[in-house]
Amino acid sequence: MFKRRNCIICDEEIQSPFTWKSIWTGTEDEKVCEDCNGKLSLITGEACQYCSRVLHDKYRQGPLCLDCVRWENDKEWSGYLEKNTSIFHYNDFLKEVIAKFKYRGDYALAEVFAPFVKEKLRDDHFDLVIPIPLSDERLKERGFNQAEAIAATATLETFDALLRIHTEKQSKKSRKERISLAQVFQVKDTKLVDGKKILLIDDIYTTGSTLRHAAKALKQSGATEITSLTLAR
Template identity: 25%
Template sequence: MKRHEVSKCLLCNNPIDESVTWITLLSNQFPRTICSHCEDKFEPYPAEPIDKTVISLYKYNEQMKDYLHRYKFMHDVLLAKVFRHQIHQHLAKKEATIVPIPMHPEKLKERTFAHVDELLKQANIIYEHYLIKITTETQGGKTREQRINARQIFALKENQNPAGKEFILVDDIYTTGTTINQAKKILLDAKAKSVTAFTLIRR
């Protein structure tokens, strides 16, 4: 893996000052893609959340809001590299099957890439699709009550059998939990042994 994959921060375009040591050369650590100044603006989510079935890495602050806008809506796919080390560190040794929250095919055409899949790919995490999204409806812009009362937006993918298996659902952001809970219900109704979740961000 290249030590100097990028020379300038993907967020602010300032030079990345990363000294190369034998430890970084011999380890599996990913090269930095953002500068320490930008990195410090992201706020870690508490390590001991109230709901331990959902683990999140960062709080939703202004820096993260800007990151998400550029990554998802301005289609800057390179930004999938920013958190790959943190995602890899958390998921790489998990024995459960990693399942990304899927996009509807129409939304995928519009965005040009599956943003959750891309985060996992860049982090070298193996995943499987067990779910399909059956509506183009999104949770963005809805009130908390509308999100909680939303109709089921997922279905089990054809020829997939979750029975007796352990799963970790992965999404970019957790707000009210509606998306994760609906996906979780589909897998548990199909006799999955357990379903937990991991998200990059939590509001």
């Protein structure tokens, strides 16, 4: 006997047998069909110790990718972001899923990522979880903050500790333009972050600029260690 549900990505039916757990609790753990699950490409193998980028012989220096070598050789930015962990490769399939989630307002798609986020953070230790904030303009456009949605569906308690003070879209900027921007964030309450180990949450790691701006603001306000988790790299 089967329960019938629809995949929250493609809307095709998911079929799975009844279990004692489903009979007694009525829980429906499966949200994504086998086909869509297969298109989510987990980052595996040897990756950069700082940003989770898969390492290739021509674009690495020891355990780091060349991008992170450049960041850490820059006195303006080195030492602020301890480490970023990304879960998936940003392939064409995930790009479309995130676009539907982020730009077309499909909040339910955050549930796709929740089990992966929980598993990735299972052994991590931190004091505060802070989602990367949107500007008021972007929040009004989208209706919700995708980083907060990712954290919420993974049952993480979050703290609204950062204010975005630079509102230009960074997705259209080059790496050089992003690095040269004035500080993007301001810490709302330094007492909240002082002495804390902080986990930042965001959807995509592109150049690392956004996360490093946030990490720098937090570190300069007394935070002791800042790491980050992103869905895609």
